[in-house]
Amino acid sequence: MNRRIVTRLSLAGIMSLSLYAPSISAHDNLDDVAIEKGAQEGELTNISMLEGNKNLENWYEAAAVQIKENDGIQNSTADVYAHKGFAYLGTHTAGGGNGGVRVFDLKDPSSPIEISKFADDIPGTWQEKVIVKTVNTPYFKGDLAVVSVQQLDRGNALSKGGFLLYDVNDPYNPKKLGFWELDKRVRGTHELYLTVQGNKPVVLTANPYADYYTHGEQKDFALVDVTNPANPQTIYEFDPRMLNEVPEDFNGYHWNSPDGKTRPVFNHSTMTDNTGKTAFLSFWDLGTIMLDISNPYDVEYLGRTDFAPDVQGAAHSSALAKGGTVLIETREVYHPTREGYERSYGYTRIFDIKDRTNPKLLSTFKTDLVDHVEDGVTFANTVHDPKVRGNTLYLSHYAGGVRAVDITDPSNPEQIGKYVPEQAFFWGVFIDQNYILASDMGQGLKVLLKNNSKNK
Template sequence: MKNRLIPSLILAGALTVSSIPFNVLAHDELGDVNIEKGERTGYSEISVPVMEGSKNLQFLYEAAAPEMKTVRADGKQNSFADVYSHKGYAYLGTHTQNGGNGGVRVFDLKDPANPKEVAVFANNDIPGTWQEKVIVKSINTPSFKGDLAVVSVQQLNRNNPDSKGGFLLYDVTNPETPKKLGFYEVTKKTSGTHELYLTMQGNRAIVLAANPYADYYSHGEEKDFQIVDVSDPSNPEKLWEFDPRTLEEIPEDFNGYHWNSPDGKTRPVFNHSTMVDETGKYAYVSMWDLGTVIFDISNPKQPKYLGRTDFASNQQGSAHSAALAKGGNVLIETREVYNPTKQGYEQSYGYTRIFDIKDKTNPKLLSEFKTDLVDDIENGVTFANTVHDPKVHGNTLYLSHYAGGVYSVDITDPANPKQVGQYVPEKSDVWGVYVDRNYILASDIGSGLKVLLKNNGSSSEFQGVE
C-alpha cells in the first residue's frame, strides 16, 4: 500500500552533514551484491528538513539537530549508527567512517531542544572496530545494581591481529562518567556482534547477541545467535547458542548461511538482530531468510523454539529487525532488501510486514506496508530505498528508512496500516529511530542526532508522543 502525505511543513534551519564517504559491506555480505552502506549519490532535492503528516504528527517539529563535534584525537569525524535513550540521555552509536573506533556518544537531553554532549565511551578499547548498537537498562543482580550499557563491537577487518569482536559492558549509572566493566568475545573468524539486546529475568541479566556468519566462518564451532549471562558484567558467560539444524526444515548438512529451502531456492540464513518482549520471556530473532524466529527463553539455558515467520516464494526474506505491538500480540518485521532486481524474486526494495502472533507457534500475516520508495528501482542497487528499523509507541509505528527519513504509521488496525507522517532531514540517510515518552530521536549516518518534539510550547511541556 502506498500513501500520500498532506502538504508539508518546511522546517527552519539546515543540518550539518558530512561529505566524506565511508565503506561497509552489506549485511548479506556473502550474497551476489556488494554495495557500501551510506556511500551514495542521488539524494532527493530536499535542501532543508521537512516534516509532513496528519493526526497528531503535524504538531511535531525538529527541535534539535546538533552539529556533531569532532571528538577524536586525530581530528577525523566518524559516521553514525543507531540511537537509544535512557533516563534523559541519548546514546548514539558510530559507524565505520575514517576507520571506526568512534565509540558511543552520550547527550544530555534535559533540554531536548539543546542537547549537550557529555561523554564518549567504548571508543578506544579495541583497535580496528566500530560500535554500532547500544542498549541501556537498569539492572539489579547480586553482582551489579545500576544502569548497564551493552555495546556491539565489530571488526573492520577479521585479518587485523589487534582487533576482536563481541560486545562491551559499561556502567553508565552516571552517564557522564562511564566505567568499563567487561567484554564478551565471539570467534575471531566472524566480524563480531552486530546487534544485541539486554533484559532482566528475575535477578539475572542476559544479553541476546546476533553474530552474523559465526556459524559459517567457524564451520559450526560457534553460532550466530547466543544468549549470554551478564549478571556479573565483569565476567559474561555464554549460556546457550542456536543451531538451525535443530529445525526440521533445515537439512543436517547445513553449514551456516546457505539454506536449500523448501521452495527450491538457495537462501541466506544468518542472525542479524535480536529483541525480547517486556516480560523477558519471549525472544524474537531476525534470521534473514529463515524469517523472525520466536523462542521461549524462560529458561535461557534451554530455550524452546516456538515458530517463525515465512515468505512467499518470490519474496526475498531479509528479516532484519523486529518490534512488538498490541501487548506483544502483534509482530512488526522489517526486511532490508537492497537488491530489488535479484533474479527469481519480486522487483522491490524492502518493506514492512505485520503479523498476528497471539499463537506464537503459528504467526499469521496481517498486512504488508510499503512506502513510496520501495518500487523505485530505476536508480540501480542502493540501500537508500529499503526500510531499516521499526519502533512502536502505542498505536504508532515508526520506521527508519535511509533516504525516506522516518515514517510514521498508524497501526490501530494492524491489518490496515496507514502512513500518517514523515520526517526527512537534509540529505537523509537515517539509520535508527527511538521513541521516548518525551521525544522521538533519529540518527542519520552522515549528520548524527535529530530530536523531534511536539510543537505545544516549551520543550518542558511535552507530555508524550501519541
C-alpha cells in the same frame, strides 16, 4: 536556531538534492548480501520537511546536533537509544571506526549536549548498537550499558569482536566492566539486546555468519548471562538445524529452501518482548524466529515467519505492538531486481502472533520509495529499523527519513507522517518520553518534539 517546518500531506516545494553518501565500507559479504551497508551515490528527490496528520501534526524539529570529531576525525552515527534523560549514539565505520558510543544530556531536548564517549578502546572496531537498562544483581546495581563490537578487518591482529559492558550510573563518566569475546574469525556482534529476567540480566547477541566462519563451533545467536558484568557467561546458542526444514548438513548462510531457491541465512538482529520470555531473531531468509527463553537454560523453539517464493526474505529487525500480540518485521532489500523475485525494495510486514507457533500475516506496509526500482543497488529506498509507541509505528528509512504509521488496525496500516530533512540518511529511531530521537548517519542526532513541549 531551531527550525519549525510543519505541513499537511499536500506540501509542495520539492527540492532535488544529491544524496549524502557517508563513507562506509561493505563488511562481511557472501554472494551479494552484505550485513553492513551504506549509501550509494545518486540522485534522490528530498522534501525538506516534517509533515503529518492525526497525532503527528504537532511535531517539529527541535534539534540537529552533529557528534564531536574524534582526534580530528568525523565519525558517522549508527543506532540510537535513550535512558533516564540521556541519549546514547553508536557509531559506524566512517573515519576508520573507533568512534565509540556518544552520550548526550537531554535535559533540554532542544539543545542536546554531548558529554562523554566510551567503548572505543578496541583497535580496528566499530560500535553500532547500545542498550542501557537498570539492573540489580549481587555484582552490580544500577545502569548497565551493553555495546556491540565489530571488526573492520579480521586481518587486524589487534581487533576482536563481541560486546562490551559499561557502568553508566554516571553518564558523564562511564566505567568499563567487562567484555564478551567472539572467535577471531567472526566479525563480531552486530546487533544485541539486554533483557532482565527477575534479577538476572541476559544479553541476546546477533553474530552474523558465526556458524559459517567457525564451521559450527560458534553460532549466530547466543544468550549470555551478565549477572556479573566482569565475567559474562554464554548459556545458550541457537542452531538453525533444530528447524525441521533445515538439513543436518546446513553449514550456515546458504540454505536450499523448499521453494527451490538457495537463500541466505544469518542472524542480523535480536530482541525480546517486555517480559523477557520470548526472543525474536531476525534470521534473514529464515524469517523472524521466535524462541521461548523463559528458562534460558532450556530454550524452546516456537515458530517463525516465512516468505512466498517470489519474496526476498531479508528479515532485518523487529518490534512488537498490541501488548506483544503483533509483530513488526522490517526487511532490508536493497537489490530489487534479483532474478526470480518481485521488483521491490524492502518493506514492512505485520503479523498476528497471538499464537507464536503459527504467525499470520495481517498486512504489508510500503512507503512511496520501495517501488522506485532503479538501475544498480541503493540503500536509499529500503526500510531499516522499526520502533512502536502505542498505535504508532516509527520506521527509519535511510534517505527516506523517518516514517510514522498508524497501526491502530494492524490489518490496514496508514502512513500519517514523515520527517525528511535535507540530505537525510537515517540509521535508527527511538521514542522516549515526549520526543522522537533519530540518528542521521552523516548529520548526527535529530530530536523531534511536540508543539506543547516545554522547549520549542
